[in-house]
Structures are given as structure tokens and as C-alpha cells.
Amino acid sequence: MANLLKLLQNEWMKLWSKKGTWIMAGLMVVLIIAMAGIMKWSGSLMDVESDWKLSTQSELENNKNSLEVGILKGESKRLAEENVQISEYRLANDVAPLKDFSREGMIYNPSVGSIALLLTVIVAAGIVASEFSQGTIKMLLTRPVKRWKIMTSKYLAILLFGVLLMLIGFITTILSAFIFFPSEGGQxxxxxxxxxxxxxxxxxxxxxxLLSFVNVIITATFAFMIGSVFRSSGMAIGLSLFIYFTGSVIVGLLSRFEIVKYLIFTHMDLTMYESNYILNDEITLSFSLVVLTVYLIAFLIVSYTVFTKRDITA
Structure with a gap:
């Protein structure tokens, strides 16, 4: 355990000794502040006071109609039933919802997962591949430390980096919310x-x-695996981003087939369970977590097996 902690400390120091790491963290802060500013500007252009009771009543009627005709099933049906109950409660008790372009709305639904994912993938893709490209892998493996401990220290460093980025993003979002957006109340x-x-x-x-971080973990682990197996950070980044950006499209094309329930693309964005959009009505949050866990274990098994058995002279 002492060796593992020492390796992790070394990987963490090595990661943050690079200028690029600090640039990525700073870039995240700048992007979040810029996005908040753009949202503030676009919100001011659409600054038309709307009657939340009318919109809630309309949403209530739409959900009731959908339930009556029986076109909904599974998670979509559950969400519609809950939305009906919530809408009726709002109207009966005069409880206004949160506004999207408000301080509370920004904190309630922070949009930091995508940025953190992209930056973590870059680190995960190169943390092993760079050892081969820079020729430092032989020196690394001549240490009297087992290979699986080296891999574990690198993987844990990636996870800690992702956690730190998410926290930085959330704190920046909170500050941006207080700077750019007024308190609009609502509940x-x-x-x-x-x-x-x-x-x-x-x-x-x-x-x-937390839900967004699951996507960060899965995508970063995939990039970690590709970088470890093929020793190419470019390939790892490319394939990881392909999965991230085309997953929903692939699910839509295969939505008629049973296999879609077991594809990783279907389950990567767990925030869908907090929205009104479900990619597949036959899945639940628990099922998604089980499927993602299986994929995560498979990615790690491949990564560790290849790295521990690879001939360094190859």
C-alpha cells in the first residue's frame, strides 16, 4: 500500500508539473464563465415575462393526454406521471418553478460535465501512451514495483484529476451564477x-x-484502455470523442432492437433520468449502473492484462 501511495503521489506531481495541465484547468474556468456570460446575454434578448401558471397548465394537459392515449411506457410513462403530480401541486399551492436563466437555475443544473470529460479524456489517453512515445517506459518498469501498481497509480491519478476538474467547474459555476444572474426565487x-x-x-x-461524473469515469477509462493497448494518445482521444458525440445517434438507429439495452452508448448520460428525455424506455437508473459497471470492469481488465504482459522491448 505504501508503494502504491508513493506511486500515486509521483503521478499526481508529474501530472501537475506539466504546463498543459494548468492550461486545461484555466481553460475550464474561462469556458464556464464565458458560457455563463453568453447565457446571460441570450437570456436578456428573450427577456419576456411569461406566466408560469399558463405554461404549467399546458404541460399538465400535454402529459395527461400522452398518458390517456397510452403512447408512453417504461421510464417515459413514469416521468409523465410524476410531472402530472408535480404540475398539479404547483397550481394548487401557487409554487413557481425555477427559471433557467436565474441564479438558482444555474446551481440546480450545473453544466460542467462535458468540459471536464473532454479534458480528462486528454489526460487519460496520454498518461500511459506518453511513457512509450517518450521512451520512459523502460526506466519506469525497471523499478522494483509490480506493474499493476504502476497502472493503478496512473488510473487513480486520472480519477482524482477528473474529480478536481468537476469541483473547479462547480465552484466556477456558482461564482458565475452569483455574478451574472439575479435570484429569481421559485422552488x-x-x-x-x-x-x-x-x-x-x-x-x-x-x-x-455526480451523475455527470459517471460519464467522465467511463469515457476516461475507455481512453485509458485504448492508450494503454495501442500506445497512441491520438487514437484514444479520437475513439473516446467518437463514442461521446455519436452515442445517442447510434442508440436512435438501433432503438428497435433488443441489443440497444446493453450498449454502452445507451447508459453513459445518466443525467437523462433527471430530464424528460429517455433514450430507451425499458431501462432504469439501476440497470444503467449495472451495465456501466460491467463495461468499466472489462475496460480495466483489458488495460491491466495488456500492460502487465507486454514485452517492453517490443
């Missing part, structure tokens, strides 16, 4: 135990952060 609601309950914007923001 987020959800269903718990069959009853409508109030939701803390801070708790929900952290929960959305």
Missing part, C-alpha cells in the same frame, strides 16, 4: 415516496455533478 420539486417534496438546489446540483 424545485420532485416525487419521493409517492409525495411531492421540495428539492434543495445545492443538493440537486451536487447530485447532477
Amino acid at each position: 424545485a420539486l420532485s416525487i419521493s415516496g409517492g409525495n411531492v417534496v421540495e428539492v434543495s438546489i445545492w443538493g440537486h446540483g451536487l447530485y447532477m455533478l
Whole structure:
């Protein structure tokens, strides 16, 4: 364990000794602030006071009609039923929803997962591949340390880097929300135990952060595997981004087939369970977590097996 912690410390120091790492962290801060500014500007262009009661009533009627005609099933049906219950509660108790372009709305649904994912993938793709491209792999493996410990230290460094980016992103989002957006009030609601309950914007923001981080872990682990097996960070980044950007398209094309439930693309974005858009109505959050765990273990098995058995002179 002591050796592993020492290796992890070395990997962490090596990671942050690179100028590119600091640039990526700074870039994330700049991008989030810029996105908040753009949202503020675009929101001011659409600054038309709307009657939330009319929109809630319209949403209520649409959900009831969809349920009556029986076109919904699975998760979509569950979401519609919950939305009906929440809409009726809002109208009966005069509880306004959160506004998207508000301080509370920004904190409630922080949009940092995509940026953190892209930056973490870059690090994950090169953390092993760079050892081969720079010719440092032989010196690394001449140490009296087992190879699996070296791989573990690198993988844990990636996860810690992803966690740090998510936290930096969330803190930047909070600061941007207070700088650019006024407090508009409103209350987020959800269903718990069959009853409508109030939701803390801070708790929900952290929960959305956690759901987004699952996608970061899976995609970064895939990049880690490709970089380890093929010793090419470019290939790892390219394939990882291909999965990230085309996953929903592939799911849509294969939605009629049973196999879609077991594809990794279907389950990567767990934030869909907090929205009104479900890629496949036959899956649940628990099922998605099980499928993703299987893929994660498979990626790690391939990574560790290839790295521990590879001939260094090759």
C-alpha cells in the first residue's frame, strides 16, 4: 500500500508539473464563465415575462393526454406521471418553478460535465501512451514495483484529476451564477415516496455533478484502455470523442432492437433520468449502473492484462 501511495503521489506531481495541465484547468474556468456570460446575454434578448401558471397548465394537459392515449411506457410513462403530480401541486399551492436563466437555475443544473470529460479524456489517453512515445517506459518498469501498481497509480491519478476538474467547474459555476444572474426565487420539486417534496438546489446540483461524473469515469477509462493497448494518445482521444458525440445517434438507429439495452452508448448520460428525455424506455437508473459497471470492469481488465504482459522491448 505504501508503494502504491508513493506511486500515486509521483503521478499526481508529474501530472501537475506539466504546463498543459494548468492550461486545461484555466481553460475550464474561462469556458464556464464565458458560457455563463453568453447565457446571460441570450437570456436578456428573450427577456419576456411569461406566466408560469399558463405554461404549467399546458404541460399538465400535454402529459395527461400522452398518458390517456397510452403512447408512453417504461421510464417515459413514469416521468409523465410524476410531472402530472408535480404540475398539479404547483397550481394548487401557487409554487413557481425555477427559471433557467436565474441564479438558482444555474446551481440546480450545473453544466460542467462535458468540459471536464473532454479534458480528462486528454489526460487519460496520454498518461500511459506518453511513457512509450517518450521512451520512459523502460526506466519506469525497471523499478522494483509490480506493474499493476504502476497502472493503478496512473488510473487513480486520472480519477482524482477528473474529480478536481468537476469541483473547479462547480465552484466556477456558482461564482458565475452569483455574478451574472439575479435570484429569481421559485422552488424545485420532485416525487419521493409517492409525495411531492421540495428539492434543495445545492443538493440537486451536487447530485447532477455526480451523475455527470459517471460519464467522465467511463469515457476516461475507455481512453485509458485504448492508450494503454495501442500506445497512441491520438487514437484514444479520437475513439473516446467518437463514442461521446455519436452515442445517442447510434442508440436512435438501433432503438428497435433488443441489443440497444446493453450498449454502452445507451447508459453513459445518466443525467437523462433527471430530464424528460429517455433514450430507451425499458431501462432504469439501476440497470444503467449495472451495465456501466460491467463495461468499466472489462475496460480495466483489458488495460491491466495488456500492460502487465507486454514485452517492453517490443
